[in-house]
Amino acid sequence: MGEPAPVNSQVERTASLSRAAESLAKAATKLSEAARAMSLVAEALSKGSASKTLAISGPGPKSVQPAQPDTVPSSEAAPAEDEGVGLPQPYRILFDEEADVLLVLCSLIYDRSKVVCYLPCGTHSLKLYKNLISGVTGANVLTTDPFEGSTLDLVYDKFLKEGRSIILLPETDIPSNSAKEVADYTVIHVGWPSNKRQYVAQRRAHHASTNLLLAYSGDQDLYPSGSAIMSQTETWPGDSGGFRASVDILRPLFEEALSEVPFEMKEEAYLDWIHSHSKQGPRFVSSWTPSTLVNRANEFILGPLAYRSPASLTQESTSQAPLTDRLPEVPMEFVAQHGLQAAVDEGLLRIEVEADDTHIHDLGSNSASRLSA
Structure with a gap:
């Protein structure tokens, strides 16, 4: 007595699905028609805009130039800003006390055989940092000096050839012979770079395996590049308790070397x-x-x-x-x-x-x- 019910239920579901399919088909047809209508409207608006532009521009040359494509030729387009894609991840160490920056710099150089260091100064100050770093680390420190004919290319070539050496450069310099592959040395930027493009270009020129930024945290907002560089860099994973302990061990030697730098x-x-x-x-x-x-x-x-x-x-x-x-x-x-x-x-x-x-x-x-x- 109760068996016909499932059959009727199945017939109803089939009919319901059929009606739903028919409704979807009608909706699709309406959407297609609407899309064609919008296309016609957009075309009409585009032509109207073009005619208005010609009318506002006033009389032009006798020969009317054909409409130009929206895309700007690659030779005229503004170059996209280099974000350092493809380069090793850069890291940062920030300090609450500005006086700790140079101490940590010397500590990092002390444990590394080859370092390129960009400093926030002109060439006139490089000899001070050379005196200090060599006094603390005993490393062979190279600097540029235009007054003595020590050009960037000559000094940088010497740095690359030597097994253990440190080169100090003003932040405005950049080597002309860029690395073709990852270089096994460290690049350190001291202070917040004032120019992000220059900062990324220097990293790309060296393609160094390790890139570190040492900066006083209170100066992050001095330049527009600060927030962008902050987002590009990550906290250096080596900034551990053990590393800070090694820095404290070096502090007396650093303070002595700093006191011996000539006051001139x-x-x-x-x-x-x-x-x-x-x-x-x-x-x-x-x-x-x-x-x-x-x-x-x-x-x-x-x-x-x-x-x-x-x-x-x-x-x-x-x-x-x-x-x-x-x-x-x-x-x-x-x-x-x-x-x-x-x-x-x-x-x-x-x-x-x-x-x-x-x-x-x-x-x-x-x-x-x-x-x-």
């Missing part, structure tokens, strides 16, 4: 730092006033460089001395050249004293003329 080198690096971060330099910070610039330069020479003026060496304590007494003297021509009078008015700069037998006067004048050359 630190004074020239001070002028170079100001010049590099001024409107005339590659590390110009648009948000800085002259006073901010000089204040940061003072923090740099008194902090990371641990500078003590010759006069202060005869004093028992410099903590109570006025700020200007602890700074190098700066020639007035340098102040005028870089627009620093506001910093002078605020007592942030120590102006050079005119004296016939002042050694610092000669140094400052020579340094200023070299920086302006």
Whole structure:
């Protein structure tokens, strides 16, 4: 008595499926018709837009040029920015204290046979870093010096040929002979690069197996490139407790070597730092006033460089001395050249004293003329 029910149920399901299929077919037909209609509308709008453009442009040459394709020829298109695709992963080590950057740099170089180091300075300051790094690590440190004919290509070629060597370069330099394959050495960038394109181009030129960025965390937002470089890099996996312990072991040797760097080198690096971060330099910070610039330069020479003026060496304590007494003297021509009078008015700069037998006067004048050359 209850057997016919399943048959009826099956017939109903079949009919339902048939109706659903018919509905889908009708919907597909309507969608197709709508698509054709939209295509016709778009074509009409396109023609109308073209005619409006010609009308607004006014009378043109007698011969009407055919419509150009939307794509711009490859020779005219703006090149896509290099994001470092295909290069080994770059890493970063950030510091809460700027003074720790150079210490960790020396520690990294101490354990590596070949390192290319890009520094946020001009060629005038390279000899200071060479003196410091060689004093801590005992490594053979190479630098460029245009005044002595040591060009980048010559020095870099020497670096590649030697089994153990360190080369220090300004951040504005880049070797012309790029590596064709991954090179088994380390590239270290000190400080936040002011130009992302240059940073990536340097990494691509070396194609080094290890790329490290050492920077003070408080300076990340100084340049537009900061956030982009932050997203490209990852925390260095080697920054472990053991590594930090090895850094602390090296600290006494580092501090001794830093104290032995001639004060003349630190004074020239001070002028170079100001010049590099001024409107005339590659590390110009648009948000800085002259006073901010000089204040940061003072923090740099008194902090990371641990500078003590010759006069202060005869004093028992410099903590109570006025700020200007602890700074190098700066020639007035340098102040005028870089627009620093506001910093002078605020007592942030120590102006050079005119004296016939002042050694610092000669140094400052020579340094200023070299920086302006």
